[in-house]
Amino acid sequence: MTTTPSIPQLQPVPVYSPAEYVERLLSGGTLLPNTDENLKEVVGVLKAYGVVLDAYAINLQYIANHQFLNLVPILKYFDGKVTPQKVAKHIWHDRINYEYAEYVMRTMMWHGGGGLDAYLDSDDFWACCSPAIQAKSRLNPILFVFNKIFPEYLPEQVRQLAYYSGLGQFWRVMSDIFIDLADCYEQKKIESVDQVVEFIKAGLVADATKPITYSVTISGTSYDIIPASVGLTFLPDTAVPYVESIFFRGTPFFGTVSYNAQAHQIPIDQAHFGYGALFADPLPIGGAGIPPTLLMQDMRHYVPDYLERLYDNSVRGQDDVRVQLSQSFQKSMFCVTEAAVRGLMPYPSDTEDPKERVLNRDYLSGWLKRLAESRLNVVQRA
Secondary structure (H helix, E strand, O other), X not given: OOOOOXXXXXXXXXXXXXXXXXXXXXXXXXXXXXXXXXXXXXXXXXXXXXXXXXXXXXXXXXXXXXXXXXXXXXXXXXXXXXXXXXXXXXXXXXXXXXXXHHHHHHHHHHHOOXXXXXXXXXXXXXXXXXXXXXXXXXXXXXXXXXXXXXXXXXXXXXXXXXXXXXXXXXXXXXXXXXXXXHHHHHOOOOOOHHHHHHHHXXXXXXXXXXXXXXXXXXXOEXXXXXXXXXXXXXXXHHHHHHHHHHHHHEOOOEOOEOOOHHHOOOOOOHHHOOEOOOOOOOOOOOOOOOOHHHHHHHHHHHOOHHHHHHHHOOOOHHHHHXXXXXXXXXXXXXXXXXXXXXXXXXXXXXXXXXXXXXXXXXXXXXXXXHOOOOOOOHHHOO
């Protein structure tokens, strides 16, 4: 007598309304279900991400500070330490993919938003960058000619370098938060998803007013590009624009949609973009031209043992580790987004004042409506 093997039944994806998520947040719950597996995935992937962000942050700030107006920065990925071993690894592609950090920087710059973007379009920025451009041009005839023929070209390069520096400073803070989070988890101080969210929120709030500044040294003289007097700070001027640009809007992946304007596959208004980390289908990871593949490739080298074991026990094991990393990363980004949203709430979530509760509810409703088309419902399947 033979028996037919049972076919595993797929669990239906739960579907919640924005109002239900708002109630969950107001009652102390989290966007991501509080399970042991989710906790392990989120902390593990954030530990790997923290290590990679450390390298990204160092390199972005190196480029901003030491490759200022270098039109052919062929050694920009070496952080000023060029050795035969590093060159060989670079050629063999056995290295951190700093291209991804630049991709994120350009996406953030393109979408704009926040005080950094506003400052870089102001007369104050021109007043600050002009002396640095003049000083650099005096030492380089090519730059001098460029500046004479194309007076807007070099200021635009400085704007981009300011984003290199701003994103590098933002990632410096986030890297430290994620590494500290993983250390606390391994010390049994973090035991739930809500504690993860609270830990990240506390880190964001603690560094909320951290100044964002940028200066370069040319021939021994320091030139302020973003002086402290501008008043740019970590949370409103880098963190919030980053969440908006990278988590929500993003950019369409090459090869998955048509960039042809006549095809109408991409919204005309950037504000309607929904290609960010919270919306992206992780399955294309590994396909040609998909930028997050570079991030997953970097993180796979730093996956902690407890997350490695979790992936080993999956259906395909290590064969689709980049896809699994992408799925875990997306879960972690919902936690980071929730931490940022909670950190910006007008009043404490446990307030008893009726008016304050209404304002909190309205505030959260706005965010959850924006997440309605994201993969939030997908990650509810624990």
